[in-house]
Amino acid sequence: MSSLGVKSKKDSTPVYSTIAYAVVTIIALVCVLPFIVLLAGAFSSESSVLKDGYWFWPREFSLEAFQFIFRFPEDVLSAYRVSILITVIGTVVSLFISTMAAYVLCRKELRYRNALSFFLFFTTLFSGGLAPYYIWLSRYLHLSNTYYVLILGPMFNVMYILILRSFIKGSVPEPLIESGKIDGAGDLRIFLQLVIPLSKPALASIGVFTALAYWNDWWTAMMFTSKDQLIPLQYLLYKMLSAINLSAAMSEHVSSVNTPKETFKLAMTVIATGPIVVVFPFVQRYFVSGITIGAVKG
Amino acid sequence: MKGFRKSKLSVLVLAVMLVLAACSGNNAKETPSNSPASTDTSTEPAATNEGKPDNSKEAKLVGYVLGEAPKGMPEVLKSLNEKLKADINATLELNYIGWGDVASKYPLVLASGQDVDFVFAADWNFYISEANKGSFLPLDESMLKTFMPKYYAKQDPAAYKSAEVNGKQYMIPTTTPDRKVGVVVLRKDILDQVGLSNPTKISELEPYFAAIKKDFPDMTPLNLDSQYDLPAPFGALVQEKFSYAGAPIDSGDPSGVGVYTDQEDASGKIVTITDEPIQGSFKYAAETMKKWYDAGYVNKNPYSNKIRSKDNFCEGKSGVAFANSIDVQSMLASCQDKGIETYIMPVLSPTGHAPSNSWLNNGVALAANTKNADRTLQALDLIMQDESYVYLMYYGIEGKNYAITADDKLTLPEGVTSENNSYPADAAGFWFVDKDLFKPNADWTDSYVELNGKIKDYLLPATYLGFTFNSESVKSEIANLKNVSSQYFLPIAIGAVKDVNESFDTLVSKMNAAGIEKVKTEVETQASAFLASKG
Amino acid sequence: MNTDVQKGDLTKALQKKKTWGLIKDISTNKVLYLMFAPIAIYFIIFSYIPMTGIVMAFQSYTVKGGLFSSPWVGLDNFQYFFNSGKAWIVTRNTIVYNVIFLGCYTFFSILAAVFISEIQKKWYKKLSQTLMFLPYFISWVTVSAFVYNFLNYEYGIVNKILENFHMEALDIYSNSGYWYLILPFMYVWKWVGYGSVLYLAAIVGIDQEIYEAATIDGANRFQKITKITLPLLKPTMVILLLLGLGRIMRGEFDMFYQLIGNNGLLMDATDIIDTLAFRSLMGTADFGMASSVGLYQSVLTLIIILTANWLVRKYDRDQALF
Incomplete structure (x- = not known):
């Protein structure tokens, strides 16, 4: 199925190819250059960043920011575990239920499908x-300090349901x-055996x-x-950041000298980018x- | 997604606010008076028994403080609970509201009616607005006398007065308000080069700035950041003319505009920006800043600079660092490591004084729906005033987190460094304890010890020490003034205006439109009530 | 099946016997409604019930009174916003910036997606797409530090370069003109990777048989883009634009706040509703005042989105949001 997509190779014309490569390369470069600078900064010493600003490679190589983050490695590992757990469970459940709802929303035999869409959209x-x-949530549903709240809180996004709806409609x-x-197939079977396979790119x-929403959710x-x-990873990092930023102002003691601030922010971004890579x-x-509908139909 | 946005916003609110608040503590911020206008909606205090408190039933207390729990907290808490159990038959569960979350979470914890017995409270941390909302339990003298005998014996009664909002006291303020003044740190080598031996005013520093501009291309004389430093040089210039609090009396925000008072004026006249001495000294400061800005002594874009001068002073990026006598310590140490000699110049009024800090800078309050008011008060009495408790909560466990040297100074135990100390001093959020019980630190630099020794002489109780404005009835006007100040006052404060007089007139007209007169009237009413009650 | 009948009678039926209609609809389509139930329950619990808190915008909240018996204060909580003298400016700015953002973002996302799909080498496709996604991870706080490093007057990289060419240094942070370009640029930079994923998914979702048929008919690649890809992307584009309109009164607060901050010189040109509210309410914990502006934004958005949806419906019923 996957090999079918690149059929158009035969009719490639050099001009279009060149333009496509050029445009994509330029956009990608604009996006990646700051990230390289950021990566270099994360591996620099705090004082060289404060003194000379950012550059494309570390002017003074140092791991202090990462050392600071991994000061208490068991905390970081536990945070990784929590993040991975909620991300995997949350995404699977959310995606399944969202797609199911999206499929329902494009069934024409439902008289009130537009009302249902509005019912969802109104919440945004x-x-x-x-x-x-x-x-x-905390007082009546007693969700404080549970895994449930971490998974349920950011679970559904109306935008994604409506986007899925339009994808299903289209594909x-x-x-x-x-x-x-x-x-003689029921709606559930059609959904599972027809809609899901055909919506793979959208899914x-x-x-x-x-x-990503789960992974980045510290709130x-x-x-x-x-x-x-x-405590998930992003919240742990966030807590560390706010602690360095603000505790120094309250502190009467030397204990908070030399904690990396600027490089910490950069190192944090590097760690947060993990999942995409x-x-x-x-x-x-x-x-x-691409997808060929015939492949599923047959 | 929407929740997300909101949260980010509030987190920012807090981040900015805290930096402002925590750093501007040296501007005397004062306390409420009895404004008769609004009615109080708080709950009745839990029954207080006369005589000996009855502790026969075990009590589980829940407290909220700010910051992050230090790594060693469970151990400290265990030891604390053993002590509390033995002394008053109670145990404590401690929760933290992270620095980044205070603005969103603190009001919510109080509003949700969760199990909370006490919370950290401070005038820079929503004390007045939460008291207005009825989030705290009102306290009276007899409660403090009965359940907090140690505290009651030590505290100045004026502190109770200062903690009153709408005629009721909701906070247990610290017995030892911070003793700190704003300072300007300079480089000794450049001072020597231009032959300035003992500058005392910021306006004397012009040759110093000129030398930096000329000989140190990588250094900006005044490299200001967007939050703390931005109004600092302006404030220091104004301070040369009269005893300026560093912020308007209505909002306490150093970047804000509003109504003012001369801290050393015994009559306590409330004045606006068009009255003297404000207008004259503001224009003097504005003209000086403009001169410096035009000469390139001030960085052109402080609004977008996030790095404080205090953080890059030792890196040679700023010729001046703005700090206060408490938070300057770590910076002095790191300059010393780099071999940079520093000169510390406190920011003082023409008479050589600085206003002392309000009691309300650190304190603790009881939640409106606490069920254990008397036991909580007893626990707080021990935590705040009993030496063994104070050391436990503030410094951790002796031999593990701190040690005492032969000459009776505090230090870290053998093998413990400030990086791996699991319970760093200050970090646990118990800033309201009795700091008079502390011993000096073994690692203070000489210049810091010297500065610290002088601070007592600088501090002078201002006329309005203990007065905090309750802005409930003019909150729309205060909100608008905040907005006016960032658009029309901050450019004046850094000198980035074409014509000082013209910009000043615009500022005044915008302030009038925002309702400054109404604010002034309200401040006057509350201020005169305060002065009258002070006698 | 019987879609024609429904189309004609829908509005009438809605007006007539609403409840009865819904019950009937549920009983005839039990399975479908059951499939929708989890989502419905979730949003009732997590959105509709807490939504009652909107009343706080009209109250002076007290702990004792809670949500239902705190004193009512009418429109007092809205005062600070409408008396600021800037309500109109910031509303206009919010809409103008968001329309520009939405337009640029859509254009560049489609551009990137179409060209990525044209690239033959699979590894290059994957790599470039991944690289475009990276800015998504860089928070605005960090971005603002970069931008400051790049553009500031004293030692910004841009001015260092201009200096080398003996040109006059630019004071970008004091001239609002530059920001009309910088802000949309930064916005597109941050979101183009994110947006192109959606459009790429739509392109990939197009049945390959259509392209094959076009090849047989002798269409060249440019024709395939304009005649097949773009028209088939239209539904995705319409839905994403409509959803984008749903956020038109909010805008990218973090970007404005971090990049511009309290810069008074740029304020008339770059102040949006969220930044104004934020500045005004900094340091207060007033639930009522905090929710009043949110309500204003919600109502305006509702009006805009209903209008837009109505227009889309008129033109093509199937592509409307609801």
């Missing part, structure tokens, strides 16, 4: 603010579903976004957890090769 427009949300032809129905992209942990064993290549095959 209005919110009661932080206070009622916090009180409701699963109506007649195919009709014929499935005539063959891959929304899956990446959902996973839920900040609001609802106070137990060390429930590790996971993205696995997902990418769904973006680089």
